[in-house]
Amino acid sequence: MSYINGVFNGEAHPSSSISFFEGGVLQRFTGAALVAHGRRLARALELQGIRAGDRVGILSRNRHEWVLLDLACIALGAVAASLDSKMDLLEPGVLASLDLACLFTDDERYMALAIYRPIGAVAQLIEQCQEPLAHPVRHGPRQAVCLKFTSGSTGRPKGLLAAAESIDSSLEQVEKLFHHDTRDHILVFMPLSLLQQRYWVYSSLRLGHATTITPYESVFPAMAAVCPTVLMGVPGFFHELESLVRMRARRLAAGAPVEGQHLRSAMDAVSGGAVRYLWTGSAPCPVRLIEFFGQLGTPLYNGYGLNETCIISKNAPGADRLGSVGKVLSSKTVSFDARGQILVRSEAPIACRYEITSAPGDNDLFIGEDVVATGDTGHMDEDGYLYITGRIKDLLVMQNGQSIQPGDVERPLLTHEGVDFALVCGDDRPHLSALIWPKSADVDIDAVVAEVNHTLPQHMRLLRYQVMHDLDRSDRQLFTSQMKPIRPTFHERFAQPIELMYTRRPV
Amino acid sequence: MNTHDQIASILKAALDLSASSRIEPQQRLKEDLAINSLKLVTVLTELCDVFGIDVGSFSVTDIRALEHVSDLTSLVERETHA
Numbered sequence: 136m137s138y139i140n141g142v143f144n145g146e147a148h149p150s151s152s153i154s155f156f157e158g159g160v161l162q163r164f165t166g167a168a169l170v171a172h173g174r175r176l177a178r179a180l181e182l183q184g185i186r187a188g189d190r191v192g193i194l195s196r197n198r199h200e201w202v203l204l205d206l207a208c209i210a211l212g213a214v215a216a217s218l219d220s221k222m223d224l225l226e227p228g229v230l231a232s233l234d235l236a237c238l239f240t241d242d243e244r245y246m247a248l249a250i251y252r253p254i255g256a257v258a259q260l261i262e263q264c265q266e267p268l269a270h271p272v273r274h275g276p277r278q279a280v281c282l283k284f285t286s287g288s289t290g291r292p293k294g295l296l297a298a299a300e301s302i303d304s305s306l307e308q309v310e311k312l313f314h315h316d317t318r319d320h321i322l323v324f325m326p327l328s329l330l331q332q333r334y335w336v337y338s339s340l341r342l343g344h345a346t347t348i349t350p351y352e353s354v355f356p357a358m359a360a361v362c363p364t365v366l367m368g369v370p371g372f373f374h375e376l377e378s379l380v381r382m383r384a385r386r387l388a389a390g391a392p393v394e395g396q397h398l399r400s401a402m403d404a405v406s407g408g409a410v411r412y413l414w415t416g417s418a419p420c421p422v423r424l425i426e427f428f429g430q431l432g433t434p435l436y437n438g439y440g441l442n443e444t445c446i447i448s449k450n451a452p453g454a455d456r457l458g459s460v461g462k463v464l465s466s467k468t469v470s471f472d473a474r475g476q477i478l479v480r481s482e483a484p485i486a487c488r489y490e491i492t493s494a495p496g497d498n499d500l501f502i503g504e505d506v507v508a509t510g511d512t513g514h515m516d517e518d519g520y521l522y523i524t525g526r527i528k529d530l531l532v533m534q535n536g537q538s539i540q541p542g543d544v545e546r547p548l549l550t551h552e553g554v555d556f557a558l559v560c561g562d563d564r565p566h567l568s569a570l571i572w573p574k575s576a577d578v579d580i581d582a583v584v585a586e587v588n589h590t591l592p593q594h595m596r597l598l599r600y601q602v603m604h605d606l607d608r609s610d611r612q613l614f615t616s617q618m619k620p621i622r623p624t625f626h627e628r629f630a631q632p633i634e635l636m637y638t639r640r641p642v
Numbered sequence: 643m644n645t646h647d648q649i650a651s652i653l654k655a656a657l658d659l660s661a662s663s664r665i666e667p668q669q670r671l672k673e674d675l676a677i678n679s680l681k682l683v684t685v686l687t688e689l690c691d692v693f694g695i696d697v698g699s700f701s702v703t704d705i706r707a708l709e710h711v712s713d714l715t716s717l718v719e720r721e722t723h724a
Contacts, residue, residue: 157702158698158701158702159696159697159698159699160698196702350702351679351680351683352679352683352700352702352705352706353698353702354683355683355684355687355697356687356690356697356698359697360698371680372680374680375680375681375683375684378656378681378684379684379687379688382652382655382656382688383688383691385655386692405687552658553658555676572676574657574658575657575658575659575663576659576663577659577660577663604676605672605673605676606676607672607678608678608680609678609679
């Protein structure tokens with residue numbers, strides 16, 4: 136039985152539970168109860184005129200109603216348009232491109248819209264509708280389940296209609312690697328607007344593990360309250376978890392040198408002490424961070440995927456190689472073009488085009504029905520582990536004709552403990568330079584650059600740099616939802632400091 | 643050590659600042675100290691542990707309203723005197 140079709144056309148696993156944590160309060164539902172509420176909500180929406188194929192906008196922080204709306208859309212065959220809170224729906228043209236039948240949101244800016252529905256009213260809709268939807272839709276393999284968004288190079292969102300079979304395929308592959316069962320408890324704190332976060336609801340209903348959902352602001356209290364076995368987060372989150380663990384460990388050590396036992400005790404105290412593994416991806420993850428959690432006995436598994444492909448490769452128990460993004464899933468085939476670009480063929484593609492585009496050429500990355508040109512460069516080792524080395528679009532061609540992958544210079548900078556972020560420039564310029572955001576004001580960036588330059592071949596060394604401050608990583612014009620820098624925007628936004636690096640004489 | 647000094651000490655640890663760095667009440671968390679939303683949650687969690695505040699005490703609204711170092715002090719004092 137498919138995961139998606141199993142939600143309403145099967146039975147929820149008797150051990151399945153979905154909980155919601157906020158403000159110190161944990162609200163727990165059995166999977167069966169949640170499905171029953173979702174089916175009544177589907178009927179309520181049907182009575183309001185929502186039909187299969189209609190797009191139901193959901194724009195809200197993580198909450199109980201978000202999940203109910205998602206389930207109701209699945210039952211109805213409607214498309215859940217999972218909107219990112221950073222999106223501005225009032226920007227000209229955006230709403231028209233989304234073509235929403237209604238918009239459930241906690242954002243009062245949209246109250247004046249005819250399609251506005253307060254998300255808080257979902258409970259009332261269910262209360263008023265005692266009968267469930269008579270015949271939940273059975274999705275065909277290519278039928279769209281949701282509309283998911285990704286940042287475009289212009290900063291405006293692009294939307295993909297995600298096919299049912301792609302969700303099933305990804306979940307089946309994940310289970311082959313991680314074997315979740317009724318002993319697992321997965322904590323979801325990244326936005327539910329990311330489809331992958333909702334996977335944990337579908338898998339709980341099928342496999343019987345527990346899932347707790349919380350807004351990011353409550354993640355650490357939630358960890359202490361529910362003692363999760365699995366945490367999924369971007370590398371930036373695991374940096375913060377490391378920071379918290381180190382602070383706690385220093386206090387436990389009470390002035391003595393911090394040792395492994397202090398770090399392990401601190402990790403147990405912060406995480407609840409039951410973590411089986413940690414999942415990361417979406418952005419480059421420093422090896423140092425993976426080593427840190429590995430030493431604590433809570434392995435951090437790095438992986439690789441795009442919005443357009445879902446998971447491509449993943450490190451996992453028994454198949455984990457430091458520095459790689461894991462082995463390619465059996466449902467994907469990876470090849471490389473002449474420029475070293477990673478091409479991914481999917482047995483069950485998410486989509487073969489963007490339904491909503493933000494700029495001409497957005498669909499160029501789709502090659503035929505089932506291949507995506509990732510834009511990333513990489514290689515595979517003899518054992519099948521994939522390594523990401525840079526972005527094909529990012530290639531810098533300097534005035535001397537030398538081609539440089541900026542990631543090759545940025546990676547050693549980013550793995551330095553004093554550097555928060557770095558962007559290397561040099562396209563059509565005489566030499567390489569970098570904008571560097573230090574982690575704190577007292578980092579000696581001169582020393583950092585000298586140290587990194589020492590490890591690089593002559594032609595890749597930085598001749599100038601500019602120390603920067605105040606980088607907002609939540610700015611969707613600067614970073615994609617996968618936390619990759621949108622280089623044209625960086626060059627536009629920081630044109631002045633970049634120019635300064637080339638008008639001053641190199642040292 | 644008063645509340646501000648204790649908070650300053652936690653901020654220095656969270657931001658990897660040296661002990662001699664100055665943290666002033668009027669400093670802005672985001673603009674002056676480069677504390678993003680991820681880091682802010684880390685800082686608040688540590689504050690709760692140090693001051694013995696129930697970790698569930700802060701609402702999302704409380705957190706989103708924080709702008710200055712002095713706002714952290716007020717929040718902690720509100721909870722410790724509650």
